[in-house]
Amino acid sequence: MQNKESVFNGLVRQYSERLYWHVRGIVGSHEDADDILQDVFIKAWNSLDSFRGDSDAFTWLWRIATNESISHMRKARVRAALTFSRLEEEAARVCDPNPYFDGDAAMRSLRKAIIALPDKQRAVFTMRYWEDLSYEQISEITGTSVGALKASYHFAYEKVKQFLTDTD
Amino acid sequence: MRKQVPYSVPDGYFDSLNTRLSSIPQQRARVNFLPYLAMAASFLILLAVGNFILQRTASSYQADDSEIIEYLIESGTTLAQVENIMDY
Numbered sequence: 524m525q526n527k528e529s530v531f532n533g534l535v536r537q538y539s540e541r542l543y544w545h546v547r548g549i550v551g552s553h554e555d556a557d558d559i560l561q562d563v564f565i566k567a568w569n570s571l572d573s574f575r576g577d578s579d580a581f582t583w584l585w586r587i588a589t590n591e592s593i594s595h596m597r598k599a600r601v602r603a604a605l606t607f608s609r610l611e612e613e614a615a616r617v618c619d620p621n622p623y624f625d626g627d628a629a630m631r632s633l634r635k636a637i638i639a640l641p642d643k644q645r646a647v648f649t650m651r652y653w654e655d656l657s658y659e660q661i662s663e664i665t666g667t668s669v670g671a672l673k674a675s676y677h678f679a680y681e682k683v684k685q686f687l688t689d690t691d
Numbered sequence: 692m693r694k695q696v697p698y699s700v701p702d703g704y705f706d707s708l709n710t711r712l713s714s715i716p717q718q719r720a721r722v723n724f725l726p727y728l729a730m731a732a733s734f735l736i737l738l739a740v741g742n743f744i745l746q747r748t749a750s751s752y753q754a755d756d757s758e759i760i761e762y763l764i765e766s767g768t769t770l771a772q773v774e775n776i777m778d779y
Contacts, residue, residue, distance in 0.1 A: 531715070535712045539705075557704075565719070568715050
């Protein structure tokens, strides 16, 4: 029977990198993603006793990570509101100039378009578009119905397309 | 829209990531004494303040023997008992 620490280390080895990209896709910034990832695994450690199986480790971790990322983005919005800055400025902070941003101008525009989405819609878009998760998987992670997710993704996709068209 | 993720990470980031994350159990095992210290400090401060207030507001009046005897008589103490008490 594995002890708690070995189970935890197994989760770290198996999921940490992929989970990083999941968080990074939602929040954009490397520094923020790194901080959130630490928080995710701290929460995972603290609640590991209530989870004892490999079958839904993915869903469990992705749920924690998605909630932490959305919470982070909400705090960023409050921060932006309190400092009278706009979220577009926050997007610019994330996207340009940034040593950990590889894309060209088109990708930069895409990132800005995604940052402009509502928090939960951005998370859904990230999981569907970047990570190719099925609607069923996203439904398990977010607790939202498949039908609602399909509608959410459709609207997000159209918004992003429109944003890119407007900024061309 | 093309699907290439446009991000990179610092060199060696993922090499050190697992090591950092794997140290979380050891970090969490260390008992954090700060909340307990804060509680103890608050209690001591409360005690000191309360004692200070009590000292300042308590009467410094000292009754003399005749007042003590009068009180004892009025509260039903017999003369013999009063004599015994006053002998001490």
